Amino acid sequence: xxxxxxxxxxxxxxxxxxxxxxxxxxxxxxxxxxxxxxxxxxxxxxxxxxxxxxxxxxxxxxxxxxxxxxxxxxxxxxxxxxxxxxxxxxxxxxxxxxxxxxxxxxxxxxxxxxxxxxxxxxxxxxxxxxxxxxxxxxxxxxxxxxxxxxxxxxxxxxxxxxxxxxxxxxxxxxxxxxxxxxxxxxxxxxxxxxxxxxxxxxxxxxxxxxxxxxxxxxxxxxxxxxxxxxxxxxxxxxxxxxxxxxxxxxxxxxxxxxxxxxxxxxxxxxxxxxxxxxxxxxxxxxxxxxxxxxxxxxxxxxxxxxxxxxxxxxxxxxxxxxxxxxxxxxxxxxxxxx
Numbered sequence: 001x002x003x004x005x006x007x008x009x010x011x012x013x014x015x016x017x018x019x020x021x022x023x024x025x026x027x028x029x030x031x032x033x034x035x036x037x038x039x040x041x042x043x044x045x046x047x048x049x050x051x052x053x054x055x056x057x058x059x060x061x062x063x064x065x066x067x068x069x070x071x072x073x074x075x076x077x078x079x080x081x082x083x084x085x086x087x088x089x090x091x092x093x094x095x096x097x098x099x100x101x102x103x104x105x106x107x108x109x110x111x112x113x114x115x116x117x118x119x120x121x122x123x124x125x126x127x128x129x130x131x132x133x134x135x136x137x138x139x140x141x142x143x144x145x146x147x148x149x150x151x152x153x154x155x156x157x158x159x160x161x162x163x164x165x166x167x168x169x170x171x172x173x174x175x176x177x178x179x180x181x182x183x184x185x186x187x188x189x190x191x192x193x194x195x196x197x198x199x200x201x202x203x204x205x206x207x208x209x210x211x212x213x214x215x216x217x218x219x220x221x222x223x224x225x226x227x228x229x230x231x232x233x234x235x236x237x238x239x240x241x242x243x244x245x246x247x248x249x250x251x252x253x254x255x256x257x258x259x260x261x262x263x264x265x266x267x268x269x270x271x272x273x274x275x276x277x278x279x280x281x282x283x284x285x286x287x288x289x290x291x292x293x294x295x296x297x298x299x300x301x302x303x304x305x306x307x308x309x310x311x312x313x314x315x316x317x318x319x320x321x322x323x324x325x326x327x328x329x330x331x332x333x334x335x336x337x338x
Contacts, residue, residue: 013055013212014276015289017047017269020071022290022297023080027070027087027101030301032248036087039249040101043071045242048268049174050075052215053142053237056223062110062128062141064121066174067102068241069114072144078106080300090307096318097310112141119149122158122171129167129232135327140168140226142219148179150193159232163200166231170222173234174209176241177259194236202232209239210268213275239268 024042031040043050046068054063054075065072073083078094086093087101094106105113112124125143132139149155150173162169173193177184190196197204203225207218215237222233240263277283 009055010213010276010279011281011285011289013051013216014269014272014286015293016051016055016075016077017212017272018290018293019080019296020047020050020074021269022293023074023083023300024070026297026301027084028243028247036101037089038100038102039246040087041068041246042243043068043241045263045267046174046176046209046239047071047075048212048272049172049209049215049237049239050144052212053144053170053172053219053235055212055216056219057110057140057142060110061139061223062112062125062132064112064125064128064141064143065104065114066121066144066146066149067114067116067118068146069104069144070101072114073104073106073109073111076106076109076111078109078111080296081303082106084297084300085304085307088304088307089309090304091310091314092303092307096314098318110139117154119145119152119154121145121149122152122155123161124158125169125171126158126162126167129162129169129226130165133165133167138168138227140170140223142170142172142223144172144174146179147173147175147177147184147188147193148182149173150175150188150196159197159200159202159234162232163202166229168226168229169232170219170226171232171234172219173236174239175236176239177263178241178245180245192236194234197234200232200234202234205233205235207235207237209237210266210271212268212272240264240266 024044028042030036050071063076082092082094086095086099086104089097089100091097094104102116105111121143125141128141145155159171175193179187192206194204194206205218207214218235222235225233273286
């Protein structure tokens with residue numbers, strides 16, 4: 001990660017949250033117009049969780065998203081042009097137009113991808129952390145998952161192995177209060193997902209997911225612990241999803257209670273903007289950031305629209321890979337075989 005001063009770091013957090021919000025607002029608009037195929041799962045309302053967590057990572061650290069993962073790679077530092085091109089299925093996309101909205105990955109920023117299989121990121125993150133440990137690298141792997149995934153077996157398999165092997169992994173449950181259309185209270189036992197950490201003998205931390213600074217502090221402590229060889233941490237960010245499970249579905253699947261207005265009143269971007277202004281940042285400087293990102297999003301959309309679709313001949317390119325050779329010393333240490 002590029003070294004930046006404290007003030008610049010705070011502006012960078014604001015910039016990344018704005019980038020996510022404006023990117024997805026545009027994506028939702030063109031999806032409604034039929035320009036993006038398939039479902040679109042937006043992240044609006046949860047920006048502080050992703051940005052706070054990713055700001056605690058280095059560029060070479062790994063990150064695994066969810067199927068609601070436009071925001072996660074942007075929070076990690078990905079650029080908008082190839083992300084927007086991927087949503088439109090263009091060959092210039094991060095996955096050559098073959099992933100689309102639900103299968104984004106950007107290896108250039110350590111984003112190992114997202115899948116539509118709820119909870120499947122747990123073993124992927126554990127595997128990435130294991131790989132880093134076996135190779136003697138000090139990288140960490142951060143896994144985002146939702147409250148719905150918190151009851152999936154794969155997540156617990158990943159946390160269990162990470163705890164047993166003291167892997168450099170951080171598990172961040174973004175509790176947005178709904179698993180698809182089911183309120184968390186109706187599907188998840190116990191008051192807090194983070195309490196489940198005790199079963200694995202690892203720290204369980206609860207943090208206000210609308211506070212980007214608080215999220216960064218909590219994840220940074222977990223990252224330091226992981227790099228020191230002390231194993232994983234489970235962090236639960238209490239946040240809220242504004243939109244339905246998937247936008248433009250033509251039906252409201254999510255029963256919204258009176259808490260909706262309360263959560264919208266604690267919009268993470270508005271809260272942070274007010275904090276920056278209170279701390280002396282000029283509103284004109286923040287407006288300049290917002291305008292620059294609007295231009296950035298418009299440029300990304302123009303780039304995506306002007307890009308070509310992949311050809312039929314490319315259908316099976318980049319789908320399968322040959323097995324990578326395992327270095328002899330790594331194989332010997334892990335008893336994996338060459």
